Amino acid sequence: MVDYDVVVERRGTASYKWDRYGPDVLPFWVADMDLPAPPAVVAALEARAAHGVYGYSLVPDSLTDAVRQHLLSRYDWDVAAEWLVWLPGVVPALNLACRAFAAAGETVLTVVPAYPPFLDAPGLQGRQLATAPARLARGRWELPLDELEAAVTPQTRVLLFCHPHNPLGRIWSAAEVAGVVEFCRRHELVLVSDEIHCDLLLEPARHVPSVLAAAGAPELTVTLMAPSKTFNLPGLNFAFAVIPDTGLRRRFTAAGAGLLPFPGCFAIVAAEAAYRQGGDWLAGLVAYLRGNAERVEAFVASELPGVTATHVEATYLAWLDAREWRAAHGGEDPVQASLQAGVALSEGGAFGAAPGFARLNFGCPRGMLDEGLRRLKVALG
Ligand SMILES: Cc1ncc(COP(=O)(O)O)c(C=O)c1O
Numbered sequence: 584m585v586d587y588d589v590v591v592e593r594r595g596t597a598s599y600k601w602d603r604y605g606p607d608v609l610p611f612w613v614a615d616m617d618l619p620a621p622p623a624v625v626a627a628l629e630a631r632a633a634h635g636v637y638g639y640s641l642v643p644d645s646l647t648d649a650v651r652q653h654l655l656s657r658y659d660w661d662v663a664a665e666w667l668v669w670l671p672g673v674v675p676a677l678n679l680a681c682r683a684f685a686a687a688g689e690t691v692l693t694v695v696p697a698y699p700p701f702l703d704a705p706g707l708q709g710r711q712l713a714t715a716p717a718r719l720a721r722g723r724w725e726l727p728l729d730e731l732e733a734a735v736t737p738q739t740r741v742l743l744f745c746h747p748h749n750p751l752g753r754i755w756s757a758a759e760v761a762g763v764v765e766f767c768r769r770h771e772l773v774l775v776s777d778e779i780h781c782d783l784l785l786e787p788a789r790h791v792p793s794v795l796a797a798a799g800a801p802e803l804t805v806t807l808m809a810p811s812k813t814f815n816l817p818g819l820n821f822a823f824a825v826i827p828d829t830g831l832r833r834r835f836t837a838a839g840a841g842l843l844p845f846p847g848c849f850a851i852v853a854a855e856a857a858y859r860q861g862g863d864w865l866a867g868l869v870a871y872l873r874g875n876a877e878r879v880e881a882f883v884a885s886e887l888p889g890v891t892a893t894h895v896e897a898t899y900l901a902w903l904d905a906r907e908w909r910a911a912h913g914g915e916d917p918v919q920a921s922l923q924a925g926v927a928l929s930e931g932g933a934f935g936a937a938p939g940f941a942r943l944n945f946g947c948p949r950g951m952l953d954e955g956l957r958r959l960k961v962a963l964g
Contacts, residue, residue, distance in 0.1 A: 585864055587871040588948050591619055604927050609955045612929045614749065614900060616815045616946030618868070620853070623860035624814060627852045640848045642669050649858040650823065654808075657782070658792055668824040668836060669846050673779050673807045674700045675839075676824055677743060680805060681708040683838035684773040684831075685740035692734055692772070693743040694727065695935035696750055696902070701743045701777075702935050713739065714935060717751060724751040724893055724902075726759040728766060735770050742767055745777045746793055747784065747897035750934055750942045754788055754896040757796060764797035764804070773831065774804045779822070780898045782813035782865060785873045788896075794827065801827040805835060812898075813865060814857040815946075821850035872899050875945040875952055882956045887963050890917070892943075899946035903928070906939035908963055917941055917963055924962035926955050 593601045600610045600617075619625065647664050654660040670676050681691050681704050691705040695714045705712040715730035731742070744763055747754045755763075767774040776793035784790055794804040809822035826832035846854075876895040883892040883901075889908030892901050905917040912920075918930045918941050931940025945952055 585622070585867050587618055587867065588950065589619075590948050590951060591617065593617060604922075608922065608925050608927050609951065609958065610927045611944045611947075611955050612927045612942070614812065614898075614944055614946075615817050616899060616944075617948060617951060618815055618946065620815050621857060621861040621864035623856045623864075624816065624853050627856035628849055631849060631852045637848050640846060640851050642846060642851060643855075646851055646855045646858075649855045653858045654825070658790055658795070660792055660795060662825055663827070666825050666827050666832070668826060668832065670807075670822040670824060671820045671844050671846065672811075673777060673809055673822045674704075675843060676805075676807050676822065677701060677704045677775065677777065678708055679835060679838045679842075680741060680743070680773070680775045681705050681710045683834045684775075685710045688738075690736060690739040691741045691743060692731065692739050694731070694745070694748075696931065696940065697743070697935055698745060698749045698777070699933045701745065704743070711738070719893075722891075722893060724748075724753050726753075726755055726763065728759075728762045731763075731766055735766075735772075739770060739772060741773045741775055743775050743777065744793065745780075747778075747780050747790070749780055749898050750900050750902045750929075752893065752895035752898050752900060752902055754784055754786060754790070757791060760791065760793050760796035764793060764800045767803050768797075768799050772803070774800070775807065776804055777807045779807065779809050779812050781808065783869065783872065783899065784897045785869065785876055786896045794825070803828070803831075805831060810854050810857045810861075814853075814861050816850075816853055816857065819847070819850040819853050821846050821854050871949075872946065875899070875947075875949060876901065878949070878952060879943060879945050879956070882959075886956075886960050890963055899944060901943045901945060903941045903943055904939065905941060905963065906937065909939040914938075921959060921962045924958045926958045926962065 600613045687709045690711040692713045693701045713734045715734045718725045781790040794800045806825040811817040890905045929942040
């Protein structure tokens with residue numbers, strides 16, 4: 584039995600999340616969890632560390648098989664070994680995709696709000712960014728297919744798509760994803776589907792990869808996945824792309840030639856242990872995160888006037904709309920006010936959202952979450 588309530592001290596561990604702010608701040612910003620990885624992963628890493636020789640690695644067939652089994656058993660997706668491209672992270676893959684599938688000056692499209700590297704990657708790679716705003720309808724964020732239609736031009740080459748969505752917490756419906764595939768097919772776009780959060784569905788739903796959402800999707804889709812969010816291993820730098828189409832795969836790997844390190848020896852053993860032995864831990868985690876999501880949603884609704892939180896269907900990230908609070912406080916920034924009360928949130932502007940939005944990471948032990956919410960009430964209540 585894993586106890587997800589246990590607090591592990593992370594200050595002073597070179598943690599980006601904890602060591603960025605002073606000792607008095609509780610961090611609810613960057614997307615890693617304050618929970619230890621599955622015991623089987625820790626044991627595999629200890630065994631590998633004890634070996635003492637940390638040379639260059641070759642991804643073993645056993646890891647390839649573990650990834651294929653994971654995709655088959657959880658998503659009914661039968662992936663050929665040669666479709667897999669190993670990566671040091673999903674963010675490098677977003678950047679590579681911009682280079683691989685759009686020429687200099689051509690356009691990469693995405694929905695906003697977006698995970699910030701979606702907004703940065705096109706410009707970093709000398710491509711143009713175009714955005715389509717998600718729509719809030721009856722308290723739920725919807726995929727704006729009409730806005731995508733309005734934003735696409737003959738220069739658009741790529742759609743960066745996040746499924747399920749960070750920061751909106753949406754599990755896009757089958758119809759929405761099929762609509763995206765059809766949109767990409769009609770405009771001859773490469774669909775880069777970042778599915779890094781797909782194991783963290785808090786609803787009793789099954790994730791449907793974009794590539795399975797509509798006929799013709801395998802010819803135009805690059806799927807990006809990783810064990811890093813699922814099993815809380817982001818500091819190990821490991822991810823993979825699944826690219827069934829040979830031509831797209833060649834273009835993608837050519838864009839990364841000479842740039843990407845091969846996965847490290849610790850990442851390899853951790854990923855295999857996670858996929859082979861992490862299932863029960865993951866089921867417990869998802870139940871725990873669901874409890875945390877309910878706590879955040881109920882708290883925001885009852886304790887923070889002028890702030891709303893849409894229902895989190897997936898991820899451990901809540902998207903808060905504090906525009907009313909901001910207007911009632913003469914334009915004060917709710918993220919700065921929270922920081923002064925000792926809670927670090929992610930500022931919505933970095934996601935391409937209007938002032939007043941913020942993201943709260945609730946992937947932590949419940950006692951820590953409750954203390955963070957208590958402080959938020961001081962700041963915003
Ligand atoms: C949608 C999405 N993609 C990618 C990443 C990061 O991926 P990596 O650490 O593998 O670069 C995150 C982390 O928050 C994310 O939310």
